[in-house]
Amino acid sequence: xxxxxxxxxxxxxxxxxxxxxxxxxxxxxxxxxxxxxxxxxxxxxxxxxxxxxxxxxxxxxxxxxxxxxxxxxxxxxxxxxxxxxxxxxxxxxxxxxxxxxxxxxxxxxxxxxxxxxxxxxxxxxxxxxxxxxxxxxxxxxxxxxxxxxxxxxxxxxxxxxxxxxxxxxxxxxxxxxxxxxxxxxxxxxxxxxxxxxxxxxxxxxxxxxxxxxxxxxxxxxxxxxxxxxxxxxxxxxxxxxxxxxxxxxxxxxxxxx
Amino acid sequence: xxxxxxxxxxxxxxxxxxxxxxxxxxxxxxxxxxxxxxxxxxxxxxxxxxxxxxxxxxxxxxxxxxxxxxxxxxxxxxxxxxxxxxxxxxxxxxxxxxxxxxxxxxxxxxxxxxxxxxxxxxxxxxxxxxxxxxxxxxxxx
Numbered sequence: 001x002x003x004x005x006x007x008x009x010x011x012x013x014x015x016x017x018x019x020x021x022x023x024x025x026x027x028x029x030x031x032x033x034x035x036x037x038x039x040x041x042x043x044x045x046x047x048x049x050x051x052x053x054x055x056x057x058x059x060x061x062x063x064x065x066x067x068x069x070x071x072x073x074x075x076x077x078x079x080x081x082x083x084x085x086x087x088x089x090x091x092x093x094x095x096x097x098x099x100x101x102x103x104x105x106x107x108x109x110x111x112x113x114x115x116x117x118x119x120x121x122x123x124x125x126x127x128x129x130x131x132x133x134x135x136x137x138x139x140x141x142x143x144x145x146x147x148x149x150x151x152x153x154x155x156x157x158x159x160x161x162x163x164x165x166x167x168x169x170x171x172x173x174x175x176x177x178x179x180x181x182x183x184x185x186x187x188x189x190x191x192x193x194x195x196x197x198x199x200x201x202x203x204x205x206x207x208x209x210x211x212x213x214x215x216x217x218x219x220x221x222x223x224x225x226x227x228x229x230x231x232x233x234x235x236x237x238x239x240x241x242x243x244x245x246x247x248x249x250x251x252x253x254x255x256x257x
Numbered sequence: 258x259x260x261x262x263x264x265x266x267x268x269x270x271x272x273x274x275x276x277x278x279x280x281x282x283x284x285x286x287x288x289x290x291x292x293x294x295x296x297x298x299x300x301x302x303x304x305x306x307x308x309x310x311x312x313x314x315x316x317x318x319x320x321x322x323x324x325x326x327x328x329x330x331x332x333x334x335x336x337x338x339x340x341x342x343x344x345x346x347x348x349x350x351x352x353x354x355x356x357x358x359x360x361x362x363x364x365x366x367x368x369x370x371x372x373x374x375x376x377x378x379x380x381x382x383x384x385x386x387x388x389x390x391x392x393x394x395x396x397x398x
Binding site for chain 1 (some may be wrong): 270272275276277278330342350355358380383388
């Protein structure tokens with residue numbers, strides 16, 4: 001089996017985990033596990049949220065290395081789970097690198113939930129968060145609509161390759177504007193709970209969790225960069241809502257509450 | 258309280274779909290969200306500290322996630338995310354911003370610090386449990 005094939009297969013598997021919301025140590029572990037199951041005695045990998053570096057040495061002391069840059073990161077935990085299963089499976093029952101490549105390709109091409117499904121569930125999520133934070137059923141429906149709009153806007157901005165900061169800022173601004181409009185029309189009881197419920201779907205849950213888990217696993221570089229990522233998302237949401245508030249007050253005057 | 262936990266379950270379910278969790282894992286993960294919110298409400302009823310309640314809820318949510326990850330041989334992140342998401346202090350963040358916009362910087366700061374502490378409490382809960390679970394792994398070997 002060729003050493004080049006092995007490093008490519010292993011790194012591709014790691015790349016999918018990293019791009020879809022897996023932790024740093026899981027990427028390193030997967031790469032090491034796959035190389036080991038192909039009989040590579042020494043594997044070293046260094047993974048950060050923006051890149052993977054792998055170096056392997058085979059039993060004839062030949063060393064090769066590979067660097068992969070990670071540009072896009074989304075969240076698709078199903079892919080993480082499937083690659084994880086795959087690497088466990090080949091530990092006990094090795095398959096050829098060609099078959100492995102096909103499996104990885106198959107996992108990578110699994111489509112995510114459709115836009116309609118995610119929009120519906122994002123809407124439901126904001127609605128129920130609003131109820132959770134003390135809203136009434138009228139607030140639920142308003143938050144439901146806002147959630148759907150935020151998700152739809154997010155999907156549209158993703159197609160235009162808009163960066164995360166602007167996307168979250170616009171999402172926050174949309175939530176605040178819609179909630180203020182609904183409140184001034186007298187449709188809702190509590191504007192605050194609606195805004196909180198709607199911005200919950202923008203909250204960077206995966207960055208926060210992974211920041212914590214990476215830091216305690218000893219991957220300090222990844223931990224810090226993911227924390228900064230989460231912090232910037234929070235700042236973007238806060239900036240978006242406050243800009244919307246300010247503009248509303250400037251245009252129409254009066255207090256907010 | 259039960260109804261409220263059910264809302265948390267449904268919110269976590271929506272989140273799970275956004276993160277592309279599928280099949281039975283989706284339901285199991287969302288149950289974690291309901292469970293941690295229930296713990297939070299229960300604890301908030303029994304004692305006054307909000308931050309401590311969040312810590313307890315994060316502990317329970319993390320234990321549940323680690324156990325389920327062992328049982329179903331799945332990455333623990335899948336469960337932790339849904340268990341933690343209802344606890345994330347989105348409200349604190351919002352009020353801190355709102356007060357800042359209104360010009361009440363004292364109120365904004367105190368809300369901001371409270372939010373930071375809440376986030377810290379949740380983080381410590383996760384750290385604590387996952388550190389303990391690595392000890393368990395070592396013992397098992």
